[in-house]
Amino acid sequence: MEKSASNRTQPDVSVALKSAGLQVTAQRLAVYRAVQISPHAMADEICQTVREDLGVISRQAVYDALNTMSENGLIRRIQPAGSPARYEHRVDNHHHLACRRCESLIDIDCAVGEAPCLTAQADHGYIIDEAEVIYWGICPQCQ
Amino acid sequence: MEKSASNRTQPDVSVALKSAGLQVTAQRLAVYRAVQISPHAMADEICQTVREDLGVISRQAVYDALNTMSENGLIRRIQPAGSPARYEHRVDNHHHLACRRCESLIDIDCAVGEAPCLTAQADHGYIIDEAEVIYWGICPQCQ
DNA sequence: TCCAATTATGGAATGAGTCAATAATTGGTG
DNA sequence: CACCAATTATTGACTCATTCCATAATTGGA
Numbered sequence: 001m002e003k004s005a006s007n008r009t010q011p012d013v014s015v016a017l018k019s020a021g022l023q024v025t026a027q028r029l030a031v032y033r034a035v036q037i038s039p040h041a042m043a044d045e046i047c048q049t050v051r052e053d054l055g056v057i058s059r060q061a062v063y064d065a066l067n068t069m070s071e072n073g074l075i076r077r078i079q080p081a082g083s084p085a086r087y088e089h090r091v092d093n094h095h096h097l098a099c100r101r102c103e104s105l106i107d108i109d110c111a112v113g114e115a116p117c118l119t120a121q122a123d124h125g126y127i128i129d130e131a132e133v134i135y136w137g138i139c140p141q142c143q
Numbered sequence: 144m145e146k147s148a149s150n151r152t153q154p155d156v157s158v159a160l161k162s163a164g165l166q167v168t169a170q171r172l173a174v175y176r177a178v179q180i181s182p183h184a185m186a187d188e189i190c191q192t193v194r195e196d197l198g199v200i201s202r203q204a205v206y207d208a209l210n211t212m213s214e215n216g217l218i219r220r221i222q223p224a225g226s227p228a229r230y231e232h233r234v235d236n237h238h239h240l241a242c243r244r245c246e247s248l249i250d251i252d253c254a255v256g257e258a259p260c261l262t263a264q265a266d267h268g269y270i271i272d273e274a275e276v277i278y279w280g281i282c283p284q285c286q
Numbered sequence: 287t288c289c290a291a292t293t294a295t296g297g298a299a300t301g302a303g304t305c306a307a308t309a310a311t312t313g314g315t316g
Numbered sequence: 317c318a319c320c321a322a323t324t325a326t327t328g329a330c331t332c333a334t335t336c337c338a339t340a341a342t343t344g345g346a
Contacts, residue, residue: 023312023323043302058326063303065324081222081275084302097269106267124249125283126240132224132277140268166292166343186333201295206334208293227333 008032008089013074020072030054031065032089035075039088040105046087080105080134095132099139108135151175151232156217163215173197174208175232178218182231183248189230223248223277238275242282251278 008016013032014024022028027050034049035041041049047062066087070077079085080098083105090107097108110133151159156175157167165171170193177192178184184192190205209230213220222228223241233250240251253276 025311025324027325056326060304060327061325068324077224079222079224081220081228085224097267097271099269108265108267122251123278123280124240124251126242126278126280127286128240128278128280130279132279134275135266135269135271136273136275137266137269137271143270168293168342170294199295203296203335204294211293 008036008074016072016074017069020074022068022072026054027057027061028065028069030057031062032069032074035066035087036089039090039107040078040086042084042086044084078105078132078134095134097135097137097139099142100136101138101142104139104141106139151179151217159215159217160212163217165211165215169197170200170204171208171212173200174205175212175217178209178230179232182233182250183221183229185227185229187227221248221275221277238277240278240280240282242285243279244281244285247282247284 010029010033013029017024017028030050030053031046033053034046038045038049043059043063043066046066047057047059050057050062066075066077066085069075070087073091075087075089076091077085077087078096080096083103086105088107093110095108095110097106098104153172153176156172160167160171173193173196174189176196177189181188181192186202186206186209189209190200190202193200193205209218209220209228212218213230216234218230218232219234220228220230221239223239226246229248231250236253238251238253240249241247
């Protein structure tokens with residue numbers, strides 16, 4: 001179902017980095033891998049994962065890689081209320097379902113289709129490029 | 144168009160506080176007033192506004208009032224990515240339109256109607272009670 | 287009026303994230 | 317193949333929003 005955008009191989013990531021005018025570094029590749037392995041992880045966890053992988057990496061390098069890759073559309077940052085920023089490798093149009101109790105977060109496909117959730121009732125002159133939707137509720141385990 | 148829920152008079156606020164089992168204090172009323180006067184303001188600004196009004200109030204009292212009133216549905220907290228928490232007195236079903244450049248935020252009516260935006264594609268067993276929608280774009284002034 | 291419960295105050299502390307200076311890499315050029 | 321400018325990583329200090337805690341003040345019911 002998902003293809004390149006959500007399941008990049010390491011070479012794919014390299015290409016994507018290069019075509020964004022960025023250098024391909026071991027740190028960035030490792031950060032990408034960590035995000036891919038555990039989607040919706042926060043910077044802290046990603047840092048740990050990468051350290052298990054590379055040995056050493058500074059917290060800043062992780063933040064920097066996450067920021068740079070988010071800005072260039074390689075990964076996506078989500079910031080649900082009350083939670084630190086989380087990162088995911090799925091960059092296609094989809095939304096999220098968050099549990100109020102356990103902080104769990106899962107992907108959910110766009111309710112409307114391709115990208116129609118971009119159509120707000122009235123755009124008030126804004127040029128809208130993204131509709132961020134978070135459904136809040138209680139997950140099965142917490143019920 | 145909006146009525147009680149979005150334009151409460153001070154007595155209304157008192158009643159709402161009481162029926163939530165909370166005490167009616169000058170601080171809370173003033174915080175409510177501040178939120179009402181400048182919707183989408185953040186804690187810091189609200190604190191200033193309230194200080195102009197009451198003279199003195201602790202930062203904590205403001206945070207506490209904001210939290211308590213949010214938890215009891217008197218006001219609503221919104222936390223757009225990259226911004227500190229903001230508060231508004233409109234508690235009915237509506238969404239937001241945020242400018243990526245200038246951080247401005249405006250209300251927007253629900254695109255779908257009454258509360259159908261609660262219907263996600265698949266609920267994955269979650270009991271959904273809210274759909275938080277933020278449209279991101281560039282506002283007229285920033286274009 | 288008094289007392290228990292709620293609320294406010296002030297100050298210290300936490301946690302996420304950024305800034306700034308220095309060191310290490312990288313990759314294009316001669 | 318070596319060099320140099322540009323990019324990236326490291327380290328540590330710092331900011332900002334928010335919470336925690338202990339103490340003091342207020343509130344409203346008995």
